[in-house]
Structures are given as structure tokens and as C-alpha cells.
Amino acid sequence: MATMHQIDELMRSAAAARFPKEVSLAEGTSLTLTPMVASDWPMMEEFLRDTPDDERRFFRRDASDPARVERWCSQLDYGHVLPLFAWWGESIGADVILERDSGLWTSHVAKVRLLVKPAFRGRGLGRQMINEVIELARLFDLHKLCYECAADQHALVAFLSACGFSEAARLEDFIRDRDGVFHDMVIMVYDLAG
Numbered sequence: 001m002a003t004m005h006q007i008d009e010l011m012r013s014a015a016a017a018r019f020p021k022e023v024s025l026a027e028g029t030s031l032t033l034t035p036m037v038a039s040d041w042p043m044m045e046e047f048l049r050d051t052p053d054d055e056r057r058f059f060r061r062d063a064s065d066p067a068r069v070e071r072w073c074s075q076l077d078y079g080h081v082l083p084l085f086a087w088w089g090e091s092i093g094a095d096v097i098l099e100r101d102s103g104l105w106t107s108h109v110a111k112v113r114l115l116v117k118p119a120f121r122g123r124g125l126g127r128q129m130i131n132e133v134i135e136l137a138r139l140f141d142l143h144k145l146c147y148e149c150a151a152d153q154h155a156l157v158a159f160l161s162a163c164g165f166s167e168a169a170r171l172e173d174f175i176r177d178r179d180g181v182f183h184d185m186v187i188m189v190y191d192l193a194g
Contacts, residue, residue, distance in 0.1 A: 018136075023086065025123045031093050033132060036083040040092075041070040044085075047092040050117055057178040058150050060113075084132060086125055093120045096129040098136055098145075108143040112190075130163045134190065143192055150175050151184040160188045 021033040036044070048056075061068070076083075080101065086094040094117060100110040112133055116126045137145055147165060149156050157167075165188035174185035 019084070021132075023125075023128045025120075025125060025128075027123070029088070029123070031086040031088050031125065033084055033086055033129075035078065036076060036085055036095075038074045038076065040085065041072075041074070043090065043092050044072075044095075045070075047095065047115075047117065051115065052118065055115075055153075058153060058175070058183075059178070082136070084129065086120075086129060088120075091117075093117050094125050094129050096133055098133045100140075100142065108141075110137055110140075110142050110145055112145050112147050114147075126159060127163060130160075134192070137192055145190040145192065147188040147190075149186055149188070150177070151186045153186075157186055157188065163190070165190045 019034050022030055023033060024030050048059075051059075080099065082098045084096050084098075085092045095113075095115045097113040098110050099113070101107060110133075112130070114126060114129055116129070120126075133145065145165070146168075147160055149160075151157070151170060161167075167186055168189040169187040171185040171187070173182040175183040177183060
């Protein structure tokens with residue numbers, strides 16, 4: 001079993017050794033997977049702006065402030081958070097994040113977040129992004145992946161279920177969206193050992 005320090009090093013080195021990586025969609029469109037770098041912030045801001053309003057209300061943090069997006073991109077720590085982009089030319093087609101904290105008793109568990117540009121949904125890109133973080137999690141000797149979302153995000157919950165995640169918990173009124181409305185949180189878990 002890898003130690004916490006070894007997993008931190010693996011996350012950093014995997015970002016350098018594994019990427020860039022080409023992926024192809026069923027109809028032949030090719031995209032390139034790379035870790036986020038600080039200079040990506042203008043494209044990240046554009047990508048987030050393209051997200052439909054009904055989904056933006058469930059963002060964990062307000063992404064409408066360009067300065068916040070720039071700060072987030074400039075303060076990267078791959079040992080804690082490994083954000084991967086799927087590039088289609090100069091545009092971001094999808095973003096997946098593998099987040100873990102080596103100092104916690106849950107250091108064997110990583111959180112996952114995924115956002116796919118509407119034009120790329122239903123084309124297999126989201127599944128490839130999830131598969132990529134599953135492979136990375138195995139490389140890092142993690143045991144579980146966790147995805148937190150609103151129970152109202154029915155399409156996302158169905159997608160995660162199709163990818164092998166299962167509902168582990170439902171927490172009543174645990175999410176307050178950007179409009180101040182409360183929603184149940186669903187915690188979906190992928191068991192890497194099973």
C-alpha cells in the first residue's frame with residue numbers, strides 16, 4: 001500500500017508522465033487531455049460561462065468572477081487537486097477533477113467533479129473523463145471515488161450510475177443553490193476494490 005507522501009508524488013508525476021493524451025469520440029472527433037495549467041484561466045472562464053444557468057446554480061463555488069477563476073488556476077497543487085481538461089482545438093470540451101487530502105483519515109478516498117460542455121454531451125466524452133480518473137485513482141492506490149451532487153440533477157445521477165457509481169447516502173437540504181433554494185445532496189461512490 002502506498003503511503004500518503006507516495007500518493008502525493010504519484011499525482012504530481014502522473015500529470016507529467018501521462019499527459020498529453022489523445023482521446024477519440026465514437027464519431028471520430030479527437031480531443032487532447034492535459035492537466036490544467038495557470039495560463040488556461042481565460043479558456044476556463046469561457047468554458048464555465050458556456051455552462052447552462054440551471055447547472056451553474058449547483059456549482060460549489062461562484063464561478064462568475066473572472067478574478068476567482070484566475071486565482072483558482074494559478075494556485076494549482078496536483079498533490080491535492082488534479083484538474084484535467086479535454087481540449088478541442090483551443091476550447092475546453094470537458095473538465096474532470098480528482099481531489100484528495102493526504103492528511104485526512106479519508107486519504108484513501110478522492111472526490112470527483114465533472115463538467116462537460118453541452119455540445120459534447122451524449123457523445124462519450126464524459127465517460128472517457130470518468131474512466132481516466134478511475135485509472136488514475138487505481139494508480140494512486142485509492143479505494144473509493146466520491147461524487148457529491150444535488151438529487152435534482154437526475155441526468156448526472158443516471159450517468160454516474162451507468163459509470164458504476166452507486167448511491168451511498170442522501171442528505172436532506174444539504175445543498176443551497178445560487179438562488180437560495182435547498183436541495184438534497186446525493187453522495188455517489190465508486191468502489192475501486194470491487
